[in-house]
Amino acid sequence: AQSVTQLDSQVPVFEEAPVELRCNYSSSVSVYLFWYVQYPNQGLQLLLKYLSGSTLVKGINGFEAEFNKSQTSFHLRKPSVHISDTAEYFCAVSDPASSYKLIFGSGTRLLVRP
Amino acid sequence: DAGVIQSPRHEVTEMGQEVTLRCKPISGHNSLFWYRQTMMRGLELLIYFNNNVPIDDSGMPEDRFSAKMPNASFSTLKIQPSEPRDSAVYFCASSLSLRSGEQYFGPGTRLTVT
Numbered sequence: 001a002q003s004v005t006q007l008d009s010q011v012p013v014f015e016e017a018p019v020e021l022r023c024n025y026s027s028s029v030s031v032y033l034f035w036y037v038q039y040p041n042q043g044l045q046l047l048l049k050y051l052s053g054s055t056l057v058k059g060i061n062g063f064e065a066e067f068n069k070s071q072t073s074f075h076l077r078k079p080s081v082h083i084s085d086t087a088e089y090f091c092a093v094s095d096p097a098s099s100y101k102l103i104f105g106s107g108t109r110l111l112v113r114p
Numbered sequence: 115d116a117g118v119i120q121s122p123r124h125e126v127t128e129m130g131q132e133v134t135l136r137c138k139p140i141s142g143h144n145s146l147f148w149y150r151q152t153m154m155r156g157l158e159l160l161i162y163f164n165n166n167v168p169i170d171d172s173g174m175p176e177d178r179f180s181a182k183m184p185n186a187s188f189s190t191l192k193i194q195p196s197e198p199r200d201s202a203v204y205f206c207a208s209s210l211s212l213r214s215g216e217q218y219f220g221p222g223t224r225l226t227v228t
Contacts, residue, residue, distance in 0.1 A: 032215040034215070034216070036219075042221060042222075043118070043205055043207075043219035043220050043221045043222050044205070044207075044219040045219070046216055046217075046218070049215060049216055051215060090157065094215055096213065096215065100212040100213065100215065101159055101162070101170065102147075102159065102217060103159075104156060104157040105156075106156045107156065107157075
């Protein structure tokens with residue numbers, strides 16, 4: 001069964017600093033990969049997705065992620081964060097060859113401090 | 115587009131009562147998903163539909179939970195009887211198709227069972 005690991009439950013960072021949120025998945029087949037953001041008391045919003053093609057994916061709000069098949073990783077990065085980026089970030093994987101179900105990681109809370 | 119609509123946004127009920135959560139997916143989307151989010155278990159997929167047909171309900175925790183999708187623009191998730199451990203935020207999401215991979219989430223219903 002597929003699984004997603006987000007090792008960092010919380011990442012504190014100062015405003016305008018770079019950040020990387022880590023995501024590793026376990027799958028021996030081709031996968032779709034996603035990053036979602038959840039602001040307080042809101043639903044999840046798609047930040048970016050990797051379906052195929054270029055391994056560097058750019059998303060909304062200045063975020064990007066790189067798919068690394070050999071390391072089964074899909075880390076999320078932003079070169080300079082803002083206070084407004086404070087939120088919960090979820091990595092997710094789905095198997096396009098079978099069920100297409102999204103399997104979510106446990107989430108990483110990004111806390112941006114002034 | 116109004117996005118995925120869920121109602122009610124908040125529900126407080128007593129143990130043993132029936133609870134019905136409602137969802138209107140984005141027009142034109144053929145797949146609909148119900149998730150539950152708790153601190154302890156994170157995001158869990160309960161059930162999903164494709165073209166109004168339930169595809170996988172293996173995530174439904176117990177027979178007390180049931181979901182229907184009578185038409186392309188409406189779905190319900192019912193809990194009968196409700197228990198305090200059902201307290202959670204319930205999200206509905208829709209996607210253009212299963213193959214598209216990208217899911218759009220509603221704002222959620224926060225359920226509290228006392």
